[in-house]
Amino acid sequence: MNKKNTIRAVVALTVGVAIIAIGDAFLGPFAVRILNLSAIYIILALSLNLLNGFTGLFSLGHAGFMAVGAYVSALLTMTPAQKSMNFFLTPIVPWLDTVQLPFIVALIIAGLCAAFVGLLIGAPALRLRDDYLAIATLGFAEIIRVLITNAQSLTNGAQGLKAIPKYSTTWVVWGAAAIAALFLVMLLRSSYGRTIKAVRDDEIAAEAMGVNVFRVKVTSFVISSFWAGIGGALLGHMITTIDPKMFNLILTFNILLIVVLGGNGSITGSVLGAIIVTVLMEALRFLDMPMNLVFIKTQGLPGLRMVIFSILLMIVVLYRQRGLMGTKEFSWDMLSAKALLAALKPKKRGERARKGGR
Amino acid sequence: MKRILGIIAIALAIALLFGCAKPADKAASTVIKFGVFEPLTGANAAGGAEELDGIRLAQGLYPTVTVGGKVYTIELAIADNKSDKVEAANAGQRLVDSDKVTLVLGSWGSSLSMAAGPIFEAAKIPAIALSATNVLVTKDNPYYFRVCFLDPFQGTVMANYAFKNVQAKNAVIIREVTNDYSVGLAKFFADSFKGLTGNPDAILAELNYQTNDQDFSAQLTRVKTLKPDVIFAPGNYTESALIIKQARELGITAPFLGGDTWEINEFIQVGRQAVEGAVMSAFFDNDAPLTPLSGVFVTEYQKKYGKLPSGTAVLGFDGYLLAIDAIKRADSIDPIKIRDAIAATKGFEGAAGVVNLDVNGDPIKSAVIKEVKDGKFVYKTTVAP
Numbered sequence: 001m002n003k004k005n006t007i008r009a010v011v012a013l014t015v016g017v018a019i020i021a022i023g024d025a026f027l028g029p030f031a032v033r034i035l036n037l038s039a040i041y042i043i044l045a046l047s048l049n050l051l052n053g054f055t056g057l058f059s060l061g062h063a064g065f066m067a068v069g070a071y072v073s074a075l076l077t078m079t080p081a082q083k084s085m086n087f088f089l090t091p092i093v094p095w096l097d098t099v100q101l102p103f104i105v106a107l108i109i110a111g112l113c114a115a116f117v118g119l120l121i122g123a124p125a126l127r128l129r130d131d132y133l134a135i136a137t138l139g140f141a142e143i144i145r146v147l148i149t150n151a152q153s154l155t156n157g158a159q160g161l162k163a164i165p166k167y168s169t170t171w172v173v174w175g176a177a178a179i180a181a182l183f184l185v186m187l188l189r190s191s192y193g194r195t196i197k198a199v200r201d202d203e204i205a206a207e208a209m210g211v212n213v214f215r216v217k218v219t220s221f222v223i224s225s226f227w228a229g230i231g232g233a234l235l236g237h238m239i240t241t242i243d244p245k246m247f248n249l250i251l252t253f254n255i256l257l258i259v260v261l262g263g264n265g266s267i268t269g270s271v272l273g274a275i276i277v278t279v280l281m282e283a284l285r286f287l288d289m290p291m292n293l294v295f296i297k298t299q300g301l302p303g304l305r306m307v308i309f310s311i312l313l314m315i316v317v318l319y320r321q322r323g324l325m326g327t328k329e330f331s332w333d334m335l336s337a338k339a340l341l342a343a344l345k346p347k348k349r350g351e352r353a354r355k356g357g358r
Numbered sequence: 359m360k361r362i363l364g365i366i367a368i369a370l371a372i373a374l375l376f377g378c379a380k381p382a383d384k385a386a387s388t389v390i391k392f393g394v395f396e397p398l399t400g401a402n403a404a405g406g407a408e409e410l411d412g413i414r415l416a417q418g419l420y421p422t423v424t425v426g427g428k429v430y431t432i433e434l435a436i437a438d439n440k441s442d443k444v445e446a447a448n449a450g451q452r453l454v455d456s457d458k459v460t461l462v463l464g465s466w467g468s469s470l471s472m473a474a475g476p477i478f479e480a481a482k483i484p485a486i487a488l489s490a491t492n493v494l495v496t497k498d499n500p501y502y503f504r505v506c507f508l509d510p511f512q513g514t515v516m517a518n519y520a521f522k523n524v525q526a527k528n529a530v531i532i533r534e535v536t537n538d539y540s541v542g543l544a545k546f547f548a549d550s551f552k553g554l555t556g557n558p559d560a561i562l563a564e565l566n567y568q569t570n571d572q573d574f575s576a577q578l579t580r581v582k583t584l585k586p587d588v589i590f591a592p593g594n595y596t597e598s599a600l601i602i603k604q605a606r607e608l609g610i611t612a613p614f615l616g617g618d619t620w621e622i623n624e625f626i627q628v629g630r631q632a633v634e635g636a637v638m639s640a641f642f643d644n645d646a647p648l649t650p651l652s653g654v655f656v657t658e659y660q661k662k663y664g665k666l667p668s669g670t671a672v673l674g675f676d677g678y679l680l681a682i683d684a685i686k687r688a689d690s691i692d693p694i695k696i697r698d699a700i701a702a703t704k705g706f707e708g709a710a711g712v713v714n715l716d717v718n719g720d721p722i723k724s725a726v727i728k729e730v731k732d733g734k735f736v737y738k739t740t741v742a743p
Contacts, residue, residue, distance in 0.1 A: 028455045029451055029480075029481075030454070037448070085497060088493060089542065146536075146568065149568075150535060157535065157541060158535065158536050158538040159541065160469055160494070160538065162475070162494050163476075163498060235444070240473075241443070241472040243443070243469045245536070246444075246469070250442070281445075285438075288398075288438050303438070306399060
């Protein structure tokens with residue numbers, strides 16, 4: 001059975017790489033952009049899921065860490081000429097003026113900087129629980145944004161940065177997404193992963209078993225911040241311009257939406273959720289256009305796709321309270337004929353509740 | 359029951375997907391597509407809608423363009439960028455890729471334009487920003503142009519007004535630090551005011567506030583002790599009106615100057631009596647025609663929408679006309695030739711004044727100065743560049 005699964009995994013991996021290669025080579029720039037955006041959202045959703053889904057910490061500060069990553073990586077990779085073009089109001093601080101690092105180095109530094117900020121924020125904030133933690137992290141993310149806005153000579157303030165080198169190619173973002181997913185799978189399968197889940201399920205019991213709850217939470221927060229920083233940096237290198245207003249609460253909510261839609265506590269769910277949300281938002285764009293249905297003609301209603309998108313979300317939430325995947329992960333057995341039939345068969349109420357419980 | 363409802367919902371969604379399949383291209387050769395890249399939902403939706411009104415009005419008046427003896431019908435491909443930077447890049451790419459537009463108009467909001475700038479540049483499709491005033495939008499991007507004056511000019515105009523008309527010797531700046539527009543305007547006002555007075559300390563203080571702030575007593579107490587001749591406070595109309603109101607309550611009598619964002623009825627509604635005498639620069643005035651076309655715009659706008667034009671609608675109108683003008687001059691529908699024609703624009707008469715584009719693709723054009731009098735925006739003077 002195991003050997004069979006290994007072969008399947010290798011085949012699936014090859015097929016995945018092939019799909020990305022073919023997509024990158026033959027799709028138009030628009031489709032490639034959506035494809036790559038999905039990968040960035042996968043990284044961001046995974047990192048938030050580690051906190052919200054696996055450690056049970058409700059954090060709303062994700063955009064703040066993304067901002068740190070995006071700004072660090074952008075400032076470290078721009079050429080001095082691009083910097084002087086951007087900083088036309090106030091010159092950039094001298095020590096950053098001529099710094100230019102290779103992309104990979106800058107990307108890792110960006111992640112580490114975000115992780116460091118995560119440590120600074122996490123250490124005091126993680127003494128709080130539930131809603132209080134959510135409010136505290138939300139506040140910290142706003143503080144980061146205000147700092148970036150006011151540090152004119154370091155970040156160009158509200159003017160934002162443009163002409164950030166476009167390093168986020170298909171291979172870079174999907175490579176990063178694959179590493180993030182693999183890292184998370186390995187982390188959660190390790191004994192450390194089990195302590196993380198133990199903290200989520202019952203803090204007091206975990207503590208009684210000798211788990212250092214606070215340390216587990218901080219570690220998880222720092223890892224999540226690191227990946228948020230990487231994701232933010234890749235996003236910056238993809239749209240090639242960033243400004244503080246971009247990293248607001250709505251961005252955090254977008255990622256939270258992906259996590260909840262995919263399944264809080266499921267890596268497969270986050271991956272699926274990221275792809276579905278990104279693709280669907282663009283696929284539904286035709287709804288905004290003038291339409292000529294057989295019996296209805298519209299002049300183009302901007303915002304209609306958001307309405308339909310919301311309705312689809314509500315349908316998912318009504319019928320699958322725990323998101324598309326729940327807390328389950330992908331496995332080959334899931335695809336067997338028996339499992340598929342079981343999924344289609346309506347479950348009895350009691351059975352569903354029992355299966356849903358952790 | 360639930361299951362049936364679910365199946366119906368999904369079936370409807372699928373039906374919608376197929377039902378709206380694109381109609382077959384009808385005689386594609388005589389259609390030329392303009393992309394409209396605007397925030398039609400989200401925080402900036404009101405601004406985007408105003409510009410779209412202007413564009414639609416112009417399209418109604420001038421629906422075709424003749425190139426080489428052949429009449430082309432202009433179609434608008436409208437893409438909503440949701441006031442969101444990531445979405446803006448997607449929308450821009452979509453216009454280029456799926457809609458295959460010849461040129462792009464928009465967007466309201468400089469940061470949204472900046473997100474799509476590199477995409478239009480890579481695709482070699484010219485774009486005309488309508489009211490995006492941030493210098494960075496057109497800088498180093500040969501394919502982005504604009505029809506509005508930008509922050510440096512507006513700041514300079516107001517500094518001149520403060521120096522010559524108010525005869526101010528010193529000034530205090532109150533800026534909305536989270537807003538690129540406000541920060542830019544403040545900087546250029548400060549630079550030229552210092553130059554005019556010949557006094558490097560003419561700006562007594564630069565005070566900051568954040569978008570959505572409600573209480574400005576900290577900044578205004580400071581202003582009171584400094585006793586400036588004039589206060590320059592560009593920014594969002596709500597916050598600005600509150601600042602002026604609270605300043606008057608504190609007994610500060612110095613005149614307030616601001617930028618074009620003030621010219622909106624909400625500014626007077628929030629500020630009421632307090633904003634009387636506030637002076638601002640603006641793009642356009644309904645009663646003071648800048649060109650013969652200004653009158654046409656005002657009458658036609660009223661005819662079509664049943665209200666007086668406000669804000670940036672006129673720039674949408676001008677952007678569309680500039681695009682047509684450039685296509686005629688290029689005598690081609692090739693985007694690169696159109697770009698060259700736009701870049702060479704000299705003396706184009708739009709409704710909001712004559713546009714001459716400089717090497718950066720930024721216009722050199724007149725600004726209008728207005729004052730709030732008896733609860734109305736009253737035209738004061740026109741400042742030539």
